[in-house]
Amino acid sequence: MNRQNRPAFGPFVFFTLALGLATYFTFAAVQGDFGLFRRAEINADAQVLRAQLDSLEAEVSRMENLTLRLSDDYLDLDLLDEQARRVLGRIRADEIVIR
Numbered sequence: 731m732n733r734q735n736r737p738a739f740g741p742f743v744f745f746t747l748a749l750g751l752a753t754y755f756t757f758a759a760v761q762g763d764f765g766l767f768r769r770a771e772i773n774a775d776a777q778v779l780r781a782q783l784d785s786l787e788a789e790v791s792r793m794e795n796l797t798l799r800l801s802d803d804y805l806d807l808d809l810l811d812e813q814a815r816r817v818l819g820r821i822r823a824d825e826i827v828i829r
Contacts, residue, residue, distance in 0.1 A: 760766050799806040800813070814820075821827055 758765065762768070796809070798804055799809050815822070
């Protein structure tokens with residue numbers, strides 16, 4: 731068999747290998763651990779966590795305010811009255827209790 735009749739497998743193997751690698755890297759760039767879909771998922775998770783952080787910071791701020799209002803340096807008579815009545819189970823004459 732002479733050389734002119736043999737099919738050229740070198741270019742075929744090269745292009746098949748190049749196509750396989752290109753397909754693999756494209757798939758990895760889209761669906762891999764650091765791919766586009768994972769990045770979108772991380773961004774969505776980050777947004778949810780930011781909302782939770784804002785909510786918790788507001789709650790901490792509210793609790794710090796209540797703590798300050800109950801401290802010795804700052805006396806809020808309304809809050810003190812409310813807390814004392816809640817602990818003692820008492821109501822004022824002008825209040826209505828709904829059970």
